[in-house]
Amino acid sequence: MIIATTVAEVREHVQSWKMNGLSIGLVPTMGFLHEGHASLMERATRECDRVVVSIFVNPIQFGPTEDLESYPRDFESDSALCAEKGVALVFHPEATEMYAPDFCTYVDMDRVTKTLCGASRPTHFRGVCTVVSKLINITKPDRSYFGQKDAQQLAVVRRMVRDLDMDVEIIGCPIVRETDGLAKSSRNTYLRPEERIAALVLSRALGAGRQMVAEGGRDSNEILSVMRSVIDTEPLARIDYVEIVDGVSMQPIESVNTGTLIAMAVYIGRTRLIDNFIVGE
């Protein structure tokens, strides 16, 4: 497995793969890899001749008061997992390799980025769109793989690729959970033992929403109020948002349908966790 830290090195390998007619899969990550990331790599290695995993804690997608400095990092264990999954190349650049001191070009998106996580993290998706564009330009993938865990990110990337005519197929992959239901996340490592237990309130609230829909509930406000009341029973939890939105536009809708996204962000102590499900999936 190749470990590349510069854009030029990646380009060299990509070029020779392309010349040999090999297909390329890209899995963008911020590292501290877990089974959620592994599921993306597995799908990518099944579908593509060469898989590139990027491991880059992208500074421009963090707000000024967010956890950029403390974000967990473990490159050795990450690269071992990538090797085990058959990844061809790990791209692990420094921030200075990605962002020149006079960097000033950003990919910005309206509407889809303004709700949910975008409402509480106003510059987040500008950072995501910019880095994903750069990674696509650097690795020229046939397909790129994203987790449904970050449902809005997936919707934003799909829209960006469509709006900007990027020649790459975006593949969404299901959420991987711990056995007790907590969605796997690099940020779960922040949770103290009592917070780890409290964090189960997210999947419990989603379960309550899912059950209401399964029993024929359609009214968003009714479903949301039940879900919020489940979260309110947990003293360590503080709701950032719980929303029901159209699965493509990310705009609130009054009545749920197949494809509707039911999503939440909840602080457990100081750790902000997200989770969601799509109606009918």
Ligand code: AMP
């Ligand atoms: P991150 O390293 O958190 O930026 O995540 C990199 C990619 O892995 C994103 O596309 C995430 O949606 C995906 N991912 C993270 N956690 C999970 C999970 N539990 N299940 C599925 N995909 C995930």
